[in-house]
Amino acid sequence: MLNKLSGWHDTIVALATPPGIGALGVIRLSGDKAINIIDLLFPSKNISDQLSHTLHVGLLKENEKLLDQVVISVYKNPASYTGEDVVEISCHGSSYVQDQIIQAVIRKGARIANPGEFTQRAFLNGKLDLIQAEAVADLIVSSTAASQKAALHNIRGKFSEILKDMRDQLIQFSSLIELELDFSEEDVEFADRKKFVELIDIISITTKKLLGSFALGNVIKNGVSVAIVGKPNAGKSTLLNTLLNDNRAIVSEIAGTTRDTIEETLNINGILFRMIDTAGIRDHSADVIENLGILKSLEKIEEADIVLYLFDAGNLEISDVKKVKEKLTKQNKNFFLVVNKSDIINKQNVENLLQSVHEILFISAKENTGIEELKANLFLSVTSQTPLTENTVITNARHYAALFEIEKSLSEIRDGLTNNIFTDLLSLEIRRCLHHLGEITGEITNEDRLDYIFSKFCIGK
Ligand SMILES: Nc1nc2c(ncn2[C@@H]2O[C@H](COP(=O)(O)OP(=O)(O)OP(=O)(O)O)[C@@H](O)[C@H]2O)c(=O)[nH]1
Ligand SMILES: [Mg+2]
Numbered sequence: 001m002l003n004k005l006s007g008w009h010d011t012i013v014a015l016a017t018p019p020g021i022g023a024l025g026v027i028r029l030s031g032d033k034a035i036n037i038i039d040l041l042f043p044s045k046n047i048s049d050q051l052s053h054t055l056h057v058g059l060l061k062e063n064e065k066l067l068d069q070v071v072i073s074v075y076k077n078p079a080s081y082t083g084e085d086v087v088e089i090s091c092h093g094s095s096y097v098q099d100q101i102i103q104a105v106i107r108k109g110a111r112i113a114n115p116g117e118f119t120q121r122a123f124l125n126g127k128l129d130l131i132q133a134e135a136v137a138d139l140i141v142s143s144t145a146a147s148q149k150a151a152l153h154n155i156r157g158k159f160s161e162i163l164k165d166m167r168d169q170l171i172q173f174s175s176l177i178e179l180e181l182d183f184s185e186e187d188v189e190f191a192d193r194k195k196f197v198e199l200i201d202i203i204s205i206t207t208k209k210l211l212g213s214f215a216l217g218n219v220i221k222n223g224v225s226v227a228i229v230g231k232p233n234a235g236k237s238t239l240l241n242t243l244l245n246d247n248r249a250i251v252s253e254i255a256g257t258t259r260d261t262i263e264e265t266l267n268i269n270g271i272l273f274r275m276i277d278t279a280g281i282r283d284h285s286a287d288v289i290e291n292l293g294i295l296k297s298l299e300k301i302e303e304a305d306i307v308l309y310l311f312d313a314g315n316l317e318i319s320d321v322k323k324v325k326e327k328l329t330k331q332n333k334n335f336f337l338v339v340n341k342s343d344i345i346n347k348q349n350v351e352n353l354l355q356s357v358h359e360i361l362f363i364s365a366k367e368n369t370g371i372e373e374l375k376a377n378l379f380l381s382v383t384s385q386t387p388l389t390e391n392t393v394i395t396n397a398r399h400y401a402a403l404f405e406i407e408k409s410l411s412e413i414r415d416g417l418t419n420n421i422f423t424d425l426l427s428l429e430i431r432r433c434l435h436h437l438g439e440i441t442g443e444i445t446n447e448d449r450l451d452y453i454f455s456k457f458c459i460g461k
Helices: 034-041 095-107 117-124 130-141 145-155 158-182 193-212 214-222 236-244 288-303 318-330 347-356 371-383 397-418 423-441 447-455
Strands: 012-015 024-030 054-062 065-075 086-092 224-230 262-268 271-277 306-312 334-340 360-362
Touching: 012 095, 012 117, 024 034, 024 095, 024 117, 034 054, 034 065, 034 086, 034 095, 054 095, 065 095, 086 095, 117 130, 117 447, 130 145, 130 158, 130 423, 130 447, 145 158, 145 214, 158 193, 158 423, 193 214, 193 397, 214 371, 224 236, 224 288, 224 371, 236 262, 236 271, 236 306, 236 371, 262 371, 271 371, 306 318, 306 371, 318 334, 318 347, 334 371, 347 360, 360 371, 397 423
Parallel strands: 224 271, 224 306, 306 334, 334 360
Antiparallel strands: 012 024, 024 086, 054 065, 065 086, 262 271
């Protein structure tokens, strides 16, 4: 286990609620001196004599100076978030009052906490593993049902349980293999190789499933960018407005209305889509600004996760649709071909189009038809590979990288077992696999990595 970090024994303090004016603010302290410090500032009661998990109303005073009327919550070690003595002061939500209290607490012996230091201490005290600690940060920034669900799943230790299971089973075999090494003179085999191969196969299936869930995990964590592109006047801005149910972008019958890109988020069934309205693309424009807009649209096609290519039903050339389809396929883009203004469509044209180009959607952005189907298609395109279920979804690149190494190592172990490699080499590979498993949960880590992970947290958490 790693050495406890420098500054570990300090008592730390931070504002846990957002800075600025609010009804209430919460100031949090953790460490050996947390309760002593409050005793020096809270004359009406001796907090050290109180039971853990109790609340106390009273005046906070530094010497004779009145600071605020507050509620003190007491959590005595080890039954607290950090595993240390924790005190939370619920005070009035004035920045001035909060600053005064924090300064008084510092004068009595605490120091300001680093970002994530409360959770870092919880981890170092064994209250949480690293997956759970990272999930706390994810939950704080979650903005959709899916990201909330994934974070809570990990806080509850579901992913950790899977890894613990794998680790326990591997350790069992690894100790038998190590035993064989101790008796290497006698050429005995304690570990049943056939059973071991079966176990490796089972673990490998789980690992591959977890690795496969990362595409969805990425979507859950970072959202999906969708560029709405097409010729001028196709109705891109109208579509953005209809999707958002808001008059966000200017719409007009003049071709070339949108000059700059407009980006807005859209929540579809708990997944965040970033919808990007772009300038209409045409070959010849004498307008310098419009040309810059067109260049930007082309860039957005490159960058977007999904391209939504909009055609104007009133001005539809089948050859155009085919050309666009070919180009986007060549670019290896995930795309949708959408014919807008289906309210004015020519029936013959539609039938021809349906016959010659598969997978084409018809909508009317203006009349709000086909929009729900379009949304359902967008949602399915990112969730169909790994449906949103109760299963663990990997949302963290650090976990993905370690799982990737685990999978590599499992396949080495499997090859080794089939080729009857030397027991010491086998043992080395198992240890490598265990090492990467321990890296994810934080059983194996180092100070720099921890500092990096926790530096991404909010102060006060
Ligand atoms: N009939 C009909 N008209 C539509 C529909 N969607 C958009 N329009 C009209 O088409 C014209 C162009 O719409 P915009 O949304 O500005 O088109 P755009 O693709 O953003 O155009 P640029 O920004 O110039 O590239 C406007 O007059 C809209 O009212 C539709 O579904 N049906
Ligand atoms: Mg527009």
